[in-house]
Amino acid sequence: MADVRGLSYRDVGVDLDAADRTKEGLRGLVESTRDANTLSEMGLFGGLYAVPPEVANPVLVSSADGVGTKLKIAFRAGRHDTVGQDLVNHCVNDILVQGARPLFFLDYLATGDLDGAVVKDVVSGIAMACRENGCALLGGETAQMPDFYGANEYDLAGFIVGVVERDRILDGSGVVAGDTLIGIPSSGLHTNGYTLARRIVFDVLGLDVDDVFPGQDRTVADVLLTIHSSYQALLSPLLGEGIIKGLAHITGGGVPGNLPRTLGPALGATIELDSWTVPETFRFLAEAGRVERDEMFRVFNMGIGMIAVVASEYVDSIVDRLSAAGTAAWVLGSVRSETGVSLV
Amino acid sequence: MADVRGLSYRDVGVDLDAADRTKEGLRGLVESTRDANTLSEMGLFGGLYAVPPEVANPVLVSSADGVGTKLKIAFRAGRHDTVGQDLVNHCVNDILVQGARPLFFLDYLATGDLDGAVVKDVVSGIAMACRENGCALLGGETAQMPDFYGANEYDLAGFIVGVVERDRILDGSGVVAGDTLIGIPSSGLHTNGYTLARRIVFDVLGLDVDDVFPGQDRTVADVLLTIHSSYQALLSPLLGEGIIKGLAHITGGGVPGNLPRTLGPALGATIELDSWTVPETFRFLAEAGRVERDEMFRVFNMGIGMIAVVASEYVDSIVDRLSAAGTAAWVLGSVRSETGVSLV
Structure with a gap:
């Protein structure tokens, strides 16, 4: 008692x-x-x-x-x-x-x-x-x-x-085959893939948070705690003008898991792998963990935090405006009539 | 590697x-x-x-x-x-x-x-x-x-x-000293006090979930998993008529911790302990864990799931209507000009 x-x-x-x-x-x-x-x-x-x-x-x-x-x-x-x-x-x-x-x-x-x-x-x-x-x-x-x-x-x-x-409401209803996909950089892993990243960094490589992240001049903690970017300030002016047809936030499931949510059930996308440079952090994790390419793309954002779907005629002006705001913007590929997301 | x-x-x-x-x-x-x-x-x-x-x-x-x-x-x-x-x-x-x-x-x-x-x-x-x-x-x-x-x-x-x-908006702004407190029964512990209840039931008494809860004809699991009551269907008609001045949901902190939130900073309450019967489950936990009375009232709802603050003139009709809806309703005490909650 x-x-x-x-x-x-x-x-x-x-x-x-x-x-x-x-x-x-x-x-x-x-x-x-x-x-x-x-x-x-x-x-x-x-x-x-x-x-x-x-x-x-x-x-x-x-x-x-x-x-x-x-x-x-x-x-x-x-x-x-x-x-x-x-x-x-x-x-x-x-x-x-x-x-x-x-x-x-x-x-x-x-x-x-x-x-x-x-x-x-x-x-x-x-x-x-x-x-x-x-x-x-x-x-x-x-x-x-x-x-x-x-x-x-x-x-x-x-x-x-x-x-x-x-x-x-932005629901991708105006998206058609031929529309352009503009990628906007992530700041790092954002909040996805950490169970795999931790396994590689702490268990496979035996690093700790205060060690230098291999190939970078930042610690493991600095690299892995980099804050998830907000795209609110950057994109809300463009949304206000109605020149963005759809947006995909690249979170769990990566580009193949998230982009289809804004394309609807009848459309797909082709992403050109040479249209942007996958940041060093992801390349290092892939190599150190011997993670296959498709698995990397499903688990991590691979440097792309957000994808905007826009009509071709607005691409140049949107890329220019994002660049003027200090953000890179990559023309990743385009919407196609065949479903699924192909990395080519 | x-x-x-x-x-x-x-x-x-x-x-x-x-x-x-x-x-x-x-x-x-x-x-x-x-x-x-x-x-x-x-x-x-x-x-x-x-x-x-x-x-x-x-x-x-x-x-x-x-x-x-x-x-x-x-x-x-x-x-x-x-x-x-x-x-x-x-x-x-x-x-x-x-x-x-x-x-x-x-x-x-x-x-x-x-x-x-x-x-x-x-x-x-x-x-x-x-x-x-x-x-x-x-x-x-x-x-x-x-x-x-x-x-x-x-x-x-x-x-x-x-x-x-x-x-x-119900914000207790019309509550004055002399208003009546009507208590409406909880179904059990609702969702508060479980860390203490588990210690008493599983560690002090050595019971398991399939054992009969002492003094009751239900198992420990049945008693402790009793579903937290919703008071939406019962109280929304009374809210619609504007005859309730304030409501307090009795959760973590118990009656003394939650009732003051609807009384505002200038008022308090006197609760008469003989105005309702504390359910057997709480009395048993108090005894088995030798938990002091004031601690019991701060950790558990003690059988009171909700307290309504009403003008005295509406008390009889509200109690009658709640009773007609199959719910007990206890006149617990009243609002006073001195702050704090006294259990007398």
Whole structure:
């Protein structure tokens, strides 16, 4: 039976007072993301956000995502302020490809033992990316789950809601064979393929996070924690002009897994492998892990973070404008009437 | 270095084909929750949902939640079709207390090895509760994270978005000292206090899930997996009439932690302990774990799932109507001008 003193929640690893203090410490971060439509203060059961009145026929676009095992790199490096940015940027891109701009974001952070400093670092990253993307951090859940997560480990998921005018939804319906595919660079692995990358870097090669990444002048942690790019600021002006027919965010499944989602069931694509240079990180992982080419393309983004589908007549002006914004833009290939994605 | 064959994603525990098959198997469940405002099919980057045009000044109410370590009971019992209902109902209640009705829901399900049958059971529970609450299952993320979660273990989080007319937001602003607190029963522990309950039941008492719960005619699994009640169907008619001033969903932190959220910073409450009977399950846990009374009230809901704050003149009619709907309703006490919650 129980000891004489009896059990408390804290005895079994859940400290409600610490949780309250931690939450209180996040108030400033949450407040820093407020906008005119944010109607609630922190700490209510649900967050309140007014549908922007300037949108005539508002359609909400929503997505849920996690950071995956990129978190394991953060744990190993003891660096917790970037994964929140990965998460928000990933979610922002997932609704951008349907033409939406972000309204608000909520996070789910599940920990074993609640380390207030780690939680604050994670939420700092979330809040920073929310500010950068014009998105209110409306709420979230911080769960204490001892015996579920190891010491200093956590899982992190996010949920975004954006809005688009009903007649401006980007659904690829205007895409036809002959349209051009423009690729926009990723910053690194983004948030996909980490279980394979970790196996290669840590197990096959025996490297650790502070080692120099072979062939580069950055550490393993710097290479593998590079923040997932947001394409919101870059692409929303082009979306506003209606000159993009479809967008594909290159996440799990790679180019072959994600591009078809914007082409619809009747069309496919041909991608020319010499149209861009696969970044050194991916080439190194392929060689060190002896990973086959098609597997690399299914697991990793291979340097392409986003693909825009555009009518041929707009290609030059879009490439010029992206270049002027400081971003490379590659003409990767074109849409074809045969389904599937061929790498040639 | 790598073996001769080279590494694949599947070798390291991530099976994209299995994931695709599993997702395809969920299509019918997702479709079963569609409503007239659901504009997207499954499988897009984000889900699309039209803001209901009949709401003149729509305010979105959103909440994120998890199931916590109640999941450990589900793992131990091998019963995976109830936790999704816990999750949805919890989220529905969290926005109901601000006057909102649910529009759509997204889930985050993170697994070690992806067991298609388990995923389907979990999503079945989610879809069932979505249908019951009039809520579309708009999307979700199923993450394969080997070496993060144990075999046949997973974490589960949910995100809900609801809507309320701007002038019908329930924010407790009309609550005054002297108002009456009406308690509505919980079905059991709901989703809180499981880390302590598990310690008492499994470690202190040495019981397992198939044993009879002491003093009851149900097994430990049946008692501890009892589904978190949704109060949507019961309370939305009363909300529509405007006769409820505030609602508190009794979750983590218990009555003392949650009731103040609807009373605001200037008011408190007196709860009379003889106004309802604490259910046997809580009394047994307190005794077996020698848990102090105040700790019990902070960790568990103690039989009260929701508290409504109402003007005294409506008490009799509300209690009568709840009773007619088959639900007990207890006059727990009243709002007072002194802050804090006293149990007397």
